[in-house]
Amino acid sequence: xxxxxxxxxxxxxxxxxxxxxxxxxxxxxxxxxxxxxxxxxxxxxxxxxxxxxxxxxxxxxxxxxxxxxxxxxxxxxxxxxxxxxxxxxxxxxxxxxxxxxxxxxxxxxxxxxxxxxxxxxxxxxxxxxxxxxxxxxxxxxxxxxxxxxxxxxxxxxxxxxxxxxxxxxxxxxxxxxxxxxxxxxxxxxxxxxxxxxxxxxxxxxxxxxxxxxxxxxxxxxxxxxxxxxxxxxxxxxxxxxxxxxxxxxxxxxxxxxxxxxxxxxxxxxxxxxxxxxxxxxxxxxxxxxxxxxxxxxxxxxxxxxxxxxxx
Amino acid sequence: xxxxxxxxxxxxxxxxxxxxxxxxxxxxxxxxxxxxxxxxxxxxxxxxxxxxxxxxxxxxxxxxxxxxxxxxxxxxxxxxxxxxxxxxxxxxxxxxxxxxxxxxxxxxxxxxxxxxxxxxxxxxxxxxxxxxxxxxxxxxxxxxxxxxxxxxxxxxxxxxxxxxxxxxxxxxxxxxxxxxxxxxxxxxxxxxxxxxxxxxxxxxxxxxxxxxxxxxxxxxxxxxxxxxxxxxxxxxxxxxxxxxxxxxxxxxxxxxxxxxxxxxxxxxxxxx
Numbered sequence: 143x144x145x146x147x148x149x150x151x152x153x154x155x156x157x158x159x160x161x162x163x164x165x166x167x168x169x170x171x172x173x174x175x176x177x178x179x180x181x182x183x184x185x186x187x188x189x190x191x192x193x194x195x196x197x198x199x200x201x202x203x204x205x206x207x208x209x210x211x212x213x214x215x216x217x218x219x220x221x222x223x224x225x226x227x228x229x230x231x232x233x234x235x236x237x238x239x240x241x242x243x244x245x246x247x248x249x250x251x252x253x254x255x256x257x258x259x260x261x262x263x264x265x266x267x268x269x270x271x272x273x274x275x276x277x278x279x280x281x282x283x284x285x286x287x288x289x290x291x292x293x294x295x296x297x298x299x300x301x302x303x304x305x306x307x308x309x310x311x312x313x314x315x316x317x318x319x320x321x322x323x324x325x326x327x328x329x330x331x332x333x334x335x336x337x338x339x340x341x342x343x344x345x346x347x348x349x350x351x352x353x354x355x356x357x358x359x360x361x362x363x364x365x366x367x368x369x370x371x372x373x374x375x376x377x378x379x380x381x382x383x384x385x386x387x388x389x390x391x392x393x394x395x396x397x398x399x400x401x402x403x404x405x406x407x408x409x410x411x412x413x414x415x416x417x418x419x420x421x422x423x424x425x426x427x428x429x430x431x432x433x434x435x436x437x438x439x440x441x442x443x444x445x446x447x448x449x450x451x452x453x
Numbered sequence: 454x455x456x457x458x459x460x461x462x463x464x465x466x467x468x469x470x471x472x473x474x475x476x477x478x479x480x481x482x483x484x485x486x487x488x489x490x491x492x493x494x495x496x497x498x499x500x501x502x503x504x505x506x507x508x509x510x511x512x513x514x515x516x517x518x519x520x521x522x523x524x525x526x527x528x529x530x531x532x533x534x535x536x537x538x539x540x541x542x543x544x545x546x547x548x549x550x551x552x553x554x555x556x557x558x559x560x561x562x563x564x565x566x567x568x569x570x571x572x573x574x575x576x577x578x579x580x581x582x583x584x585x586x587x588x589x590x591x592x593x594x595x596x597x598x599x600x601x602x603x604x605x606x607x608x609x610x611x612x613x614x615x616x617x618x619x620x621x622x623x624x625x626x627x628x629x630x631x632x633x634x635x636x637x638x639x640x641x642x643x644x645x646x647x648x649x650x651x652x653x654x655x656x657x658x659x660x661x662x663x664x665x666x667x668x669x670x671x672x673x674x675x676x677x678x679x680x681x682x683x684x685x686x687x688x689x690x691x692x693x694x695x696x697x698x699x700x701x702x703x704x705x706x707x708x709x710x711x712x713x714x715x716x717x718x719x720x721x722x723x724x725x
Contacts, residue, residue: 157551158617158627165550165627172543173558175597180565183573183580190576197582252460263460266467268715272703274656276674280681280696281470284477284689287486293473296488328470333718340719389571392658396681410571417575418663426575434572441567 190427210428227407235387242327246334268332275392282325286311315405341375381444478693485689501694516668525672531592532654544605565599578663586670601646608642645717673699
């Protein structure tokens with residue numbers, strides 16, 4: 143996850159212990175673990191992506207250079223799967239980022255008031271955030287069950303007075319990805335809502351009062367005070383959701399295994415199925431490396447966009 | 454009035470799947486998947502819960518509910534408790550000690566915050582394959598967390614340093630100051646990190662999926678996932694009951710510490 147960093151107040155930037163190496167041991171366990179299980183794997187993935195290796199066997203490791211990267215873009219069969227997965231991540235991001243961000247902002251504005259009912263609603267919207275993706279997939283597998291007895295099919299038939307034809311939501315090439323997107327939005331919106339809520343409460347009420355004295359109408363308040371006040375929060379939410387869209391794995395593995403016909407395969411699903419299912423660690427690592435660089439690039443863009451306001 | 458109508462509409466939309474889960478777990482298997490009838494409580498039963506352990510042996514998965522709970526609890530305990538200790542110390546060191554390479558170390562932490570676990574899962578799988586099916590391997594990659602270190606770092610940086618300076622004048626070193634001054638004054642930071650890492654580890658699926666192949670090492674998420682993944686028509690009643698058991702510890706925690714949960718998520722956008 144990423145944080146929207148802003149310069150901290152200079153006042154407290156004081157170092158307390160300035161002499162020699164006193165206390166450096168306190169850094170060792172934390173930094174050591176992070177280096178061992180994050181930094182080293184990161185570099186190791188680059189090495190792995192250029193070698194053929196079989197997990198749990200004595201077959202010697204063989205260097206293959208850029209072969210696995212070439213597979214992704216040149217191999218007639220694998221290229222299709224990889225680009226389809228990348229495209230699915232793109233569609234996922236293109237739908238989830240705007241829908242979830244707008245919905246989260248809308249809900250944050252709705253629950254940004256007091257009252258028992260409002261408080262209950264706030265809890266309701268946030269509740270799915272503590273639901274593991276396994277559980278979300280479980281519930282939605284039942285909701286999306288095919289045939290007239292499936293919950294969603296039954297609801298849609300009821301509201302259309304029987305005109306709706308029951309759909310096989312997760313088995314239809316055109317409906318599987320949108321179905322995965324809907325359940326992901328249900329699970330993730332509360333998280334963004336809370337971040338927007340914090341952003342809304344961070345806007346000084348004096349800004350609203352000043353605008354009201356100037357005779358601003360309700361929508362002008364939103365445009366001139368709320369929107370500028372939420373600028374950094376919005377950028378943060380958009381970047382986090384985009385990166386989340388690139389990471390999507392659990393719900394795909396659990397509900398569709400990338401199918402039907404790769405209609406729901408994602409980059410991460412492909413990487414894991416290559417490394418773990420097909421025992422092709424090199425190819426899985428190569429996909430991870432590409433994923434890593436896309437994410438780092440997005441984060442760089444975020445920092446750049448955030449900096450622009452300061453200047 | 455319009456606001457409340459909208460709120461009610463979205464509340465129903467968000468709450469319905471949860472309602473269906475809880476209600477379905479008390480319905481007979483035939484009733485759970487029976488169109489709109491499933492949403493109306495008629496004849497409720499505890500059969501799904503009592504039949505759960507049986508479900509593991511009758512399907513492709515074996516193992517016991519107690520076993521899955523024990524694994525999940527132990528892994529979460531190691532990650533949350535271990536993480537609080539090592540990450541708070543590292544965050545404090547970065548915030549208050551002066552040493553060569555401090556800025557470089559800080560930059561390293563910030564870059565590692567950006568890299569999601571998914572992107573390093575494959576090399577970790579290769580590196581730690583020798584420890585398959587153990588409890589410790591399920592916890593190991595998550596104890597040290599760049600993200601937690603960064604949260605602690607920003608928290609300590611924003612703490613007024615006067616108390617620590619007084620301790621220093623009294624002759625206390627950084628370790629003693631940390632234990633005697635920082636620990637009692639940094640409860641919000643510890644609570645936030647504990648909650649966030651608990652949500653993450655209790656829900657984690659990808660890593661235990663790669664690292665466990667024996668039912669005795671399965672955490673709850675993998676055992677449930679194996680039921681969800683089945684292609685044949687599953688027994689939704691038992692699946693729902695199992696799902697409820699997965700979320701109950703988290704839900705109790707959430708209801709009791711709701712303000713803290715929301716505050717810790719909000720703290721993610723640190724002064725965004």
